[in-house]
Amino acid sequence: MSVDPFDASLDLLRRLNPKRTGTNLNSIITIAPDLTEDLLATVDQPLEVARCKSGRDYLLCDYNRDGDSHRSPWTNEYDPPLMDGTVPSESVRKLEIAANEAFDVYRDLYYEGGVSSVYFWNLDDGFAGVILLKKAPKPSSAAKSSGTWDSIHVFEANDKQRAWHYKLTSTVILNMVSSGETLGELDLSGNMTRQAEKEFPKGEDSDHIANIGQMVEDLELKMRNLMQEVYFGKAKDVVADLRSVASLSATNKDRGIHQEMLSGLRQR
Amino acid sequence: MSPEALEIASNFILDAPPGELQDVRADIESLLGDDASLIEELTPAIEQYNKEQLVSVVLPGGSQRVIVSEYNELPDGRYFDVESQSSWAFDHVTQKASAVQTYTLESKHADIIKSAVRSLSTHLSEHYPALPSSGIYPSTDDSTIAVVIVGNKYSPSNFWNGRWRSFFQFDPSNGSLTGTIKVDVHYYEDGNVRLLTKKSVEAQLGSGASGAELVKAVAAEEKKYQEELNREFVKLAEGTFKGLRRQLPVTRQKIDWEKIGTYKLGQDIGGGRNNDGGKDNECGRQ
Numbered sequence: 001m002s003v004d005p006f007d008a009s010l011d012l013l014r015r016l017n018p019k020r021t022g023t024n025l026n027s028i029i030t031i032a033p034d035l036t037e038d039l040l041a042t043v044d045q046p047l048e049v050a051r052c053k054s055g056r057d058y059l060l061c062d063y064n065r066d067g068d069s070h071r072s073p074w075t076n077e078y079d080p081p082l083m084d085g086t087v088p089s090e091s092v093r094k095l096e097i098a099a100n101e102a103f104d105v106y107r108d109l110y111y112e113g114g115v116s117s118v119y120f121w122n123l124d125d126g127f128a129g130v131i132l133l134k135k136a137p138k139p140s141s142a143a144k145s146s147g148t149w150d151s152i153h154v155f156e157a158n159d160k161q162r163a164w165h166y167k168l169t170s171t172v173i174l175n176m177v178s179s180g181e182t183l184g185e186l187d188l189s190g191n192m193t194r195q196a197e198k199e200f201p202k203g204e205d206s207d208h209i210a211n212i213g214q215m216v217e218d219l220e221l222k223m224r225n226l227m228q229e230v231y232f233g234k235a236k237d238v239v240a241d242l243r244s245v246a247s248l249s250a251t252n253k254d255r256g257i258h259q260e261m262l263s264g265l266r267q268r
Numbered sequence: 269m270s271p272e273a274l275e276i277a278s279n280f281i282l283d284a285p286p287g288e289l290q291d292v293r294a295d296i297e298s299l300l301g302d303d304a305s306l307i308e309e310l311t312p313a314i315e316q317y318n319k320e321q322l323v324s325v326v327l328p329g330g331s332q333r334v335i336v337s338e339y340n341e342l343p344d345g346r347y348f349d350v351e352s353q354s355s356w357a358f359d360h361v362t363q364k365a366s367a368v369q370t371y372t373l374e375s376k377h378a379d380i381i382k383s384a385v386r387s388l389s390t391h392l393s394e395h396y397p398a399l400p401s402s403g404i405y406p407s408t409d410d411s412t413i414a415v416v417i418v419g420n421k422y423s424p425s426n427f428w429n430g431r432w433r434s435f436f437q438f439d440p441s442n443g444s445l446t447g448t449i450k451v452d453v454h455y456y457e458d459g460n461v462r463l464l465t466k467k468s469v470e471a472q473l474g475s476g477a478s479g480a481e482l483v484k485a486v487a488a489e490e491k492k493y494q495e496e497l498n499r500e501f502v503k504l505a506e507g508t509f510k511g512l513r514r515q516l517p518v519t520r521q522k523i524d525w526e527k528i529g530t531y532k533l534g535q536d537i538g539g540g541r542n543n544d545g546g547k548d549n550e551c552g553r554q
Contacts, residue, residue, distance in 0.1 A: 008298030015292055016283045018460040024283075027276040032299050105531045109517035135512050145504060149512040176508055182496050184449075184467025188504065192459030210525035217523055224513055230455055232505035234428065235463045236498065238453045242419040242432040245494050247394040 006035055013043060018190040019175060021045055044171040044191065046150050047134045049115055052079060059117040059132040061152070073100045073117045088120050092127050095208060096120040102209050103131055106217070111135045114149075126158040131216055145178035153216050157208060163199040166211060170194055170219050174227055188231055194223055269309055273300065278313035282320075285454035285462065286431035287422040289317060307361055315360040322418035322433055324401035325365045327354055333401040334365075339414040340405045350404055351385045375406035377413055377440055383479030384415070391487050392417065396432075413438045415447075415486055427457035436486050443473040445485055449493050467493050 003011075009028050016024050022045050029036045040062055048060040052072035064071045066085045069078040076093065078085040088096055099118040107116040114135030120127055131153040139146035150173040158165045175189035196219045200211045244251065269277070277296050284292040293310075300306055317323075319341070324333040334349040336358050341347055348355040348371045355371040358364075375381060384404050392400045398421040405414045415436040422429045436447035446469070453463040469489040473481060516522065523531075 003294065003298040005299050008295040012280065012292065012295040012299075014456050014460045015285055015288050015295075015454070016280060016460075017464070018462055020283070021460075024280070027279070028299065031273045031276055102525070102528045105528055105533060106523060108533050109519075109523065109531070110514050111512070112514065137511065145500075145508045147504075147508040147512050174509075174512070176504055178500055178504060178508075183500055184465065184493075186463070186465045186497070186500060188461075188463050190455070190459060190461030192461070194458060209528065213523065213525040213528065217525075221515070221522075224515060227461075228505065228509065230459075230461055231509070232501050234455055235453050235461070236501045238421060238428060238430040238455075239432070239451055239463075239494070239497065241398055241421045242396070242430050242451070243490065243494060244395050244397055245491060245498075248397060249394060 044152050057115045063130045064119045089122050092120050092122050099209050128156045130154045144180045147176040165199050168196045168215050172223050281313040287429040318360050327365050327368050335401050335403045375410050380479045384482050387480045387483035391483050428455045445471040
């Protein structure tokens with residue numbers, strides 16, 4: 001077989017119901033245990049929320065996990081506690097604290113609620129990090145529809161000779177469900193991934209936050225608009241391609257009349 | 269294959285999006301090896317998938333698409349179609365029909381079925397622009413009539429595929445019509461987005477309803493549902509989606525990142541701090 005099992009796994013997860021990515025991922029790992037670590041590090045899943053001892057909520061992912069513990073961005077401590085859990089260097093932790101404050105503002109301005117967490121780690125020639133945002137409003141009992149949004153922005157900041165080079169990979173998971181007597185059941189869910197790369201002139205260490213912030217803000221806006229287009233434009237168009245509400249002969253007749261009028265106008 | 273692996277692989281098959289069964293199969297083969305026994309073991313799942321998804325096929329020597337489903341399966345495992353008066357053998361793995369024979373409808377509801385077949389053909393050409401197929405079949409005990417419709421649109425080069433399915437059961441003895449409509453749309457360019465819907469419908473026809481009246485009732489239920497679905501797209505876009513993330517902050521300007529330290533949470537944007545709501549802040553705009 002020419003296709004690599006890892007690539008086949010990713011292809012499978014791109015095709016099967018995105019609402020069940022977690023279950024399907026576990027299934028693949030069951031039949032192909034060799035792929036476990038690579039898949040867990042590659043496949044994005046909806047973020048879990050935990051509360052740290054400072055009383056603040058933070059988000060859990062593979063990047064702040066060490067063994068079975070997760071590190072809180074607010075306290076820099078692992079829960080359950082670890083004696084020698086991996087933490088960023090002092091200078092990178094300083095940036096991480098500033099980034100958490102900045103993206104808390106970003107979260108408030110764009111999400112008006114939800115939870116954010118930023119995790120940084122050291123690289124040989126720079127550092128890398130992940131910016132996580134989640135909004136999952138509790139559906140009111142009266143609401144017929146509900147939704148959840150998860151953003152996962154992973155970046156690398158590399159120190160080049162003359163500039164700082166940033167590479168950003170962003171995934172948004174957007175799940176929506178709706179139900180009712182006349183509607184029945186509707187599930188419109190999925191995820192999209194996009195990338196961006198940019199160079200900024202070197203400056204103060206604190207400039208990293210502004211550079212990364214701009215890139216995340218630009219790409220997330222692009223993705224929000226793209227998802228609006230795919231979820232409510234494209235999906236609706238495909239349904240209309242499958243079945244037409246109006247009768248096709250009437251539609252074609254209208255089109256014919258329209259064509260005649262156009263050609264009539266042109267002849268004048 | 270272990271029973272556990274077989275169950276996992278079978279569930280993958282049953283979850284395949286419209287038009288992507290072969291891709292899912294190829295992925296499973298990459299993971300589990302593509303020996304002949306694998307496909308043999310997966311055949312029951314592939315058969316179930318074909319029948320549930322109303323897979324359609326053009327018969328050798330024919331021109332129209334005919335459906336393969338649980339509703340037109342004969343006791344010997346062959347399938348039949350009323351309009352083309354044919355029955356055929358079907359290889360579920362290759363999705364190929366063969367050994368076509370003449371099929372003669374024997375049912376006490378033969379008249380209504382035959383007239384409904386004609387009306388259904390008009391209904392399909394008026395409302396199903398893409399690869400449609402339909403069938404009307406008497407139930408095994410000849411008590412009810414099944415009406416099934418499928419429309420498929422495949423556009424893998426643009427990374428999307430879709431399928432509309434209607435399943436209806438009509439009981440001529442009391443005029444009751446029940447059904448289920450399902451829509452499945454998959455978009456997968458640098459992502460994986462899926463629309464899955466399911467709606468149960470019920471209608472009551474007069475006693476002695478004709479085939480044309482039966483199809484008219486089916487068409488009316490489909491139309492009512494499709495219009496509701498279109499309204500729901502707008503509601504979700506304007507309500508649920510907008511409540512998750514704003515396009516721009518209330519200030520209608522992107523963030524000035526150089527001054528990020530001077531923003532104060534919840535204070536500069538009118539209204540108070542609001543953690544779970546979403547719309548309250550908009551009221552505070554000046």
